[in-house]
Amino acid sequence: MTTIAKTNISGQTLLNDSRFNKGSAFTSAERELFNLTGLLPARVETIAEQCARCYQEFKRQPTLLDKNIYLTKILNQNETLFYKLVYDHVAEMLPIIYTPVVSEAVEHFNHIFQRPRGLFLSYPERDSMEEVLRRYDHANIDIIIVTDGERILGIGDHGVGGMSLCIGKLALYTLCAGIHPSRTLPICIDIGTNNKTLLNDPLYLGxxxxxxxxxxxDHFIDQCVMTIKKIFPDVLLHWEDFGRDTARKHLDRYQNTMCTFNDDMQGTAAVSFSAIESALQTIRQDITQQCIVFFGAGTAATGIADFIVKIMVKRGLSLEAAQARIWLLGRRGLLMQDMDNLMDFQKPYAKSKNAMAEWKLKNVSHIDLFEVVRHVKPTILVGCSTVKGAFTETIIKTMVKYTPRPIILALSNPNSKTEATPHDLLNWTNGKALIATGSPFPDEVISGKKTPIAQCNNLFIFPGLSLGVISVKAKRITHDMFVVASHTLAKHSPAQQDAYGSLLPDLTHIQEICFDIAVAVAEQAIKEGVAHKTDVEKAILANIWEPNY
Structure with missing residues (x-):
């Protein structure tokens, strides 16, 4: 898609507007037309030359956070240059603008803040909400990402610092799926913070x-959603990093009345199942044969469990039989039916005491991960706990006794909170484990053989899915649209050709993967009747932007 920028601003104002600024790439004619003569060095550069200079400076930055700050500076000065630079170095720079480095950017948000992007809907300013949102009603906004900052990745409540994650995530829509940045809008809902460090920080901005x-x-969230719907009636609303008690509630409330999804639940589930499906194809087994233990019982874990159960049911199991194959452990150990304060979404997986009648337990009031692995003999182990080192050598070696090629997903991020490192998992299983992680890890060498480590990164799912949705103007996002996205990603798995290959592809082909997912999702939307029939590939190509002047 070719975009012609139209603007009536000029001079220094134009150079300060990141949407239109080209810096040293303004041609001589443009400099004359927009009163830029004398405001720039005489030489006219190409975008390739600008990228070469920026990449050189990027490499000079001493820390990963400094690299993130530097890229943010470019984004704030010249959006097209930013996207071209990262596009040309996608595998190297995506971890800098997204996981794992974005966690540091969120933690330091109030101290490295440069200039505002997006909108802050603050509770004390709630009476001005419609006026604030109408500042964007002239824009062709297709996607809004919204957070209240309560559960940022694995680092918890960071209030308005959640805006850093929204900005980083929206950049992925452009880099991976080609959605023009002007068609996306990050929103931080500021309803306070329970983070005492932030409340006592004189520089806290929220x-x-x-x-x-x-x-x-609840009333404030409803006001936000209803006002967004009023001003942007056809927008895709992406929920991000809400707390355990609210994430599912919001999705359940709004998913049947607007085009919306929760990436922490549905995106994580889709990419995780893609890794599992790739592993199962490698060992020639089916999901209906598996016993799955989750360490962690929040929205991410139960979202993956729900996703798997629906697929098991579609493949022939009863709902009860499918749920019986899932075991969830939370802070109080294995979820039990007699526990107080279970969330509604946890209850389908809570076990009765009869299920453990023949277990010899040291502590019946807190059944830990080792006891569950020892008695249940899982074939798949999934970590969503943010408890570093939770998958111990004893637990993994116990699992291997019963499962020759265990499937292990240590999904907590950042790396400092992972349940086990790939190095340990491969050593403890003599290289037999089929592994995926939440954050990126380098390749491992076991017995002289290089083993790539798959990253269960949601960016494999949500950009392509959303591109498909907006291209055919789908009115809703359904479960089966996520399923086809997951299946499409699995088809790109290197493990399809090499039994010891990565369960998921690397990032070098992310644009191709997102395009394939967009096509599959758009076709599924039409099949389910939530979008009108159209030439899918033509519609998608019309929505893809490339960063060039």
Whole structure:
């Protein structure tokens, strides 16, 4: 898609507008037309020359956070140059603008803040919400990503620092799927924070107040969503990093009335199942044969479990039989039916005491991961706990006794919170484990053989899925649209050709993967009747932008 930028601004104002600024690449004619003569060095550069200079400076940055800050500076000065630079170095730079380095950017948001991007909908300013949102009603906004900053990756409540994650994630829509940045909008819903460090930090930029809860919180979220729907009736609303008690509630409330999804639940589930499916194809087994243990019982874990159960049911198991194959452990150990304060979404997986009648347990009130692995003999182990080192050598070697090629997903991120490192998992299983992680890890060498480590990165799913959705103007996002996205990703798995290959592809072909997912999702949307029939590939290609002047 070729975009012609139209603007009536000129001079220094134009150079300060990152949407239109080309810097030293403005031609002589453009410099004359827009009153830029004398404001720039005389030489006119190409975007390739600008990228070469920026990449040189990027490499000079001493830390990963400094690299993130430098790339943010370019984004704030010249959007097209930023996307071209990262596009040309996608495998190297995506981990800098997204996981794992974005966690550091969120933690330091209030101290490295440069200039505002997106919108902040703050509770004390709630009476001005419609006016604030209408500042963008002239724009062709297709995608809004919204967070309240309560559960940022594995680092918890960071209030308005969640905006850093939204900005980074929206950049992935452009880099991976080619969605023009002007058609996306990040929104941070500021309802306070319970992070005492932030509340006591004189530089904290958000509302200095404990988080709203109960009816006040629900009413404010509803006001935000209803106002967004009023001004952007056809927008795709992407929920990001809401807390355990609210994420599923919001999705359940709004998913049947607008085009929306929760990436922490549905995106994580789709990419995780893709890794599992690739592993199962490698060992020639089916998901209906598996016993799966989750360490972690929040929205991510239960989202993956729900996704798997629906597929098991579609392949012939009863709902009860499918749920019986899933075991979830939370902070209090294995989920049990007699536990107080279970969330509604956890209850289908809570076990009765009869299920453990023949177990010899040291502590019946807290059944830990080792006891579950020892008795259940899982074929798949999934970590969503943010508990570093939770998958111990004893636990993994116990699992291997019963499962020759165990499938292990240590999904917690950043790397400092992973349940086990790939190096340890491969050593403890003599290289037999089929592994995927939440954050990127380098290749491992076991017995002289290089083993690539798959990263269960949601960017494999949500950009392509959303491109397909907006290209055919789908009114809803369904479960089966995520399923076809997951299956499409699995087809790109290197493990399809090499039994010891990575379960998921690397990032070098991310644009091709996102295009294939967009096509599959768009066709599924039409099949389900949530979008009108059209030439799918033509519609998608019309929505892909490339960063060039």
């Amino acid at each position: 509302w200095r107040h404990e988080r709203l809860t109960g009816q006040k919180y």
